[in-house]
Amino acid sequence: MSAVIEGKSGFRSWLNKRLPVDQFMADQLTGYYAPKNFNVWYFFGSLALLVFVMQIVTGIFVTMHFKPGETTAWDSVQVMVREVPYMWLIQPMHAIGASFFFVVVYLHMARAMMYGSYKAPRELLWVIGMLIYLALMAEAFMGYVLPFGNMSYWGAQVIINLFGTIPGIGEALTEWIRGDYGIGDATLNRFFSLHVIALPFIIALLVLLHLVALRQVGSNNPDGIEIKEKLGADGKPLDGIPFHPYYTLKDIVGVGLFLTLFAIVVFFVPTFGGLFMEAPNFEPANPVSTPEHIAPVWYFTPYYAILRAVPDQRTGALLMAISVLAFVFLPWLDRAKNKSIRYRGLASKLLLGVFFITFVVLMWLGLKPAEGTYVLLARIFTALYFLFFILLPFVSRADGNGPVPERVTYHAH
Amino acid sequence: MPTKFASVATAFALVLGAGAVFANEGGHAGWQREADNEVANLPSLQRGARNFLAYCSGCHSLRFMRYSRLAQDLKIPDDQRDKYLVRPGDKFTDYIRSSMPAKDANEWFGRAPPDLSLVARSRGADWLFNFLTTFYADPTSRQTGVNNLTLPGTAMPHVLASVQGVPNAVWRNVETAGPEGKPMTTREFEKFEPGVTGSLSPEQYDEFVRDTVNFLQYVGDPTQLEREGLGIWVVLFLLVFTGIAYLLKKEYWKDVR
Numbered sequence: 001m002s003a004v005i006e007g008k009s010g011f012r013s014w015l016n017k018r019l020p021v022d023q024f025m026a027d028q029l030t031g032y033y034a035p036k037n038f039n040v041w042y043f044f045g046s047l048a049l050l051v052f053v054m055q056i057v058t059g060i061f062v063t064m065h066f067k068p069g070e071t072t073a074w075d076s077v078q079v080m081v082r083e084v085p086y087m088w089l090i091q092p093m094h095a096i097g098a099s100f101f102f103v104v105v106y107l108h109m110a111r112a113m114m115y116g117s118y119k120a121p122r123e124l125l126w127v128i129g130m131l132i133y134l135a136l137m138a139e140a141f142m143g144y145v146l147p148f149g150n151m152s153y154w155g156a157q158v159i160i161n162l163f164g165t166i167p168g169i170g171e172a173l174t175e176w177i178r179g180d181y182g183i184g185d186a187t188l189n190r191f192f193s194l195h196v197i198a199l200p201f202i203i204a205l206l207v208l209l210h211l212v213a214l215r216q217v218g219s220n221n222p223d224g225i226e227i228k229e230k231l232g233a234d235g236k237p238l239d240g241i242p243f244h245p246y247y248t249l250k251d252i253v254g255v256g257l258f259l260t261l262f263a264i265v266v267f268f269v270p271t272f273g274g275l276f277m278e279a280p281n282f283e284p285a286n287p288v289s290t291p292e293h294i295a296p297v298w299y300f301t302p303y304y305a306i307l308r309a310v311p312d313q314r315t316g317a318l319l320m321a322i323s324v325l326a327f328v329f330l331p332w333l334d335r336a337k338n339k340s341i342r343y344r345g346l347a348s349k350l351l352l353g354v355f356f357i358t359f360v361v362l363m364w365l366g367l368k369p370a371e372g373t374y375v376l377l378a379r380i381f382t383a384l385y386f387l388f389f390i391l392l393p394f395v396s397r398a399d400g401n402g403p404v405p406e407r408v409t410y411h412a413h
Numbered sequence: 414m415p416t417k418f419a420s421v422a423t424a425f426a427l428v429l430g431a432g433a434v435f436a437n438e439g440g441h442a443g444w445q446r447e448a449d450n451e452v453a454n455l456p457s458l459q460r461g462a463r464n465f466l467a468y469c470s471g472c473h474s475l476r477f478m479r480y481s482r483l484a485q486d487l488k489i490p491d492d493q494r495d496k497y498l499v500r501p502g503d504k505f506t507d508y509i510r511s512s513m514p515a516k517d518a519n520e521w522f523g524r525a526p527p528d529l530s531l532v533a534r535s536r537g538a539d540w541l542f543n544f545l546t547t548f549y550a551d552p553t554s555r556q557t558g559v560n561n562l563t564l565p566g567t568a569m570p571h572v573l574a575s576v577q578g579v580p581n582a583v584w585r586n587v588e589t590a591g592p593e594g595k596p597m598t599t600r601e602f603e604k605f606e607p608g609v610t611g612s613l614s615p616e617q618y619d620e621f622v623r624d625t626v627n628f629l630q631y632v633g634d635p636t637q638l639e640r641e642g643l644g645i646w647v648v649l650f651l652l653v654f655t656g657i658a659y660l661l662k663k664e665y666w667k668d669v670r
Contacts, residue, residue, distance in 0.1 A: 036669055075477075078477045078530065078531070079477065081636075082477055082478075082482075082635060082636075088636035088639075088640065089640070089643075241669055245665055246665060246666065246669065249658070249661055249662040249665050249666075250662050250666070252658045252661075252662070253655060253658045253659050253662050255658075256651060256654050256655030256658050256659075257655055259651050260648060260651040260652060260655060263644065263647045263648050263651055264644075264648060266644075267640055267641060267643065267644025267645075267647060267648070268641060268644055270640075271534075279534065279535050279536070279537070280535060281535075282531040282534035282535035282633070283531070283535045410669075412669060412670050
């Protein structure tokens with residue numbers, strides 16, 4: 001591709017002799033062929049990247065005015081939104097951005113599960129994605145603790161104590177995480193360090209690996225058939241189109257739609273009915289005053305519901321850990337020949353549909369107090385949650401082998 | 414293609430809509446009312462500020478709100494600000510602190526009166542409205558002589574007694590199943606009856622409280638009006654941007670067969 005450089009003069013040529021800008025564009029954007037049949041579910045990858053960048057940028061400004069420490073954290077957040085110009089916009093964008101990050105990531109994961117994007121040769125792509133998800137959970141948790149509102153405090157209490165259920169080392173481990181016997185100055189300072197330096201770096205590195213792995217194997221598509229297997233005379237996939245300009249332009253439309261929804265929430269319903277910003281967090285952390293219901297933010301509540309569904313806390317914590325990590329094994333649990341749900345039987349469709357519903361119901365249950373009918377429901381849906389992973393190998397092997405089309409389905413507009 | 418964008422919008426709407434359902438907490442007792450306040454109502458905010466500084470700021474601080482910001486947002490001229498708002502001894506740039514030392518407050522009330530900067534965000538305007546309108550005479554069980562339906566056993570005396578008066582609460586006995594199925598008699602609130610009267614009629618007092626709660630809602634999120642004003646333009650811009658981006662995308666995608 002070095003031909004790109006030749007025959008040009010001036011700055012562009014000077015630059016390209018020193019930095020392969022055109023080469024990179026040719027390799028990664030104009031020369032990268034993606035299936036032409038992406039549907040709207042394929043917006044969420046680029047949107048996740050957008051939210052990540054947005055969190056970094058807003059985070060830089062929040063960090064300028066935030067003062068970690070148990071006596072300064074909460075006050076510094078209140079002061080920045082009231083006294084620093086436009087921080088009333090930037091700080092809520094950062095807080096609400098965390099919720100939108102999970103909305104986008106959950107839809108991105110759901111798409112991979114529908115179209116079998118985790119199946120060979122994309123197992124590692126999926127595993128790297130899951131590592132991003134785990135790092136993101138840690139990042140979001142610490143970010144939630146930092147402003148040190150009352151729900152920050154009690155949420156941190158609950159989550160850190162989960163590590164205490166690990167036999168033998170549990171107690172010592174919780175002290176090691178907190179850096180103290182209770183959640184205080186040491187905890188906030190280390191969470192701040194991890195939240196603004198360590199985890200963003202780890203996530204950025206993993207995102208890079210995710211993209212490199214994606215370029216290596218190529219994108220899957222809603223039909224779940226490999227476009228590389230049908231090449232034209234020019235050696236390009238018949239059903240592929242250059243990522244740039246086609247998908248860059250299409251993704252910008254997705255970005256516009258996403259930002260519109262994001263702006264509506266940020267400007268008009270910032271707390272989102274107490275879901276994106278919880279009412280108890282408008283009170284400073286208070287170790288002697290417990291909020292009425294302690295619940296983590298909505299994106300953790302499916303797992304929280306599983307934790308509380310089990311009477312024994314240690315077993316609950318173990319099930320909770322398994323419920324998060326189970327996703328990692330999907331590439332090997334799914335035994336179907338076909339990738340996409342489009343070419344699988346009714347049983348597979350039902351199994352996945354019920355799982356999606358289960359996830360949302362558990363999310364709702366995690367926000368409710370653990371009493372009465374809610375406990376019973378949490379147990380039923382916890383069972384359904386694990387049933388998905390148990391049944392998947394059998395169901396997918398049985399009804400995921402039908403005929404698939406030769407070429408992707410695409411209707412020109 | 415528009416149907417596809419409709420479907421992505423639907424996907425988002427479903428996620429966000431599910432959220433809205435999650436957030437809805439029901440269960441209102443019959444006596445609870447809505448504050449029905451309006452943050453855009455400037456005269457109401459000004460009256461609320463007056464009420465707050467006259468009756469509340471003796472004990473409660475607004476430690477994140479400066480007199481100067483308050484005057485600016487509520488369009489109170491500088492001379493009136495210095496004359497009516499700023500407490501003697503304070504500068505107009507100071508935060509609104511209570512005049513009561515926390516140590517004394519602890520001794521007098523058993524707990525320091527909380528700062529009210531964010532109370533409208535942690536408790537909500539409706540809760541505040543109900544709290545301030547449901548004090549009743551309880552000379553036997555409370556040291557302050559009053560109790561509160563919204564926050565039973567509150568340490569706060571009825572500071573607004575001179576304005577509202579002190580109503581009496583009427584209770585009725587209810588038979589319920591107690592522990593181990595034994596019948597148990599509990600009392601249930603029925604209604605308020607006029608007791609000691611104050612300077613305002615019940616309707617006027619509701620307005621008085623509504624203004625005060627309105628003011629506290631403004632203090633909890635002082636930028637909310639500015640935010641919504643800017644938000645309309647941002648959303649309009651994004652809609653136009655998305656429309657143009659869609660047309661551009663459509664033009665390019667004509668080539669794809």
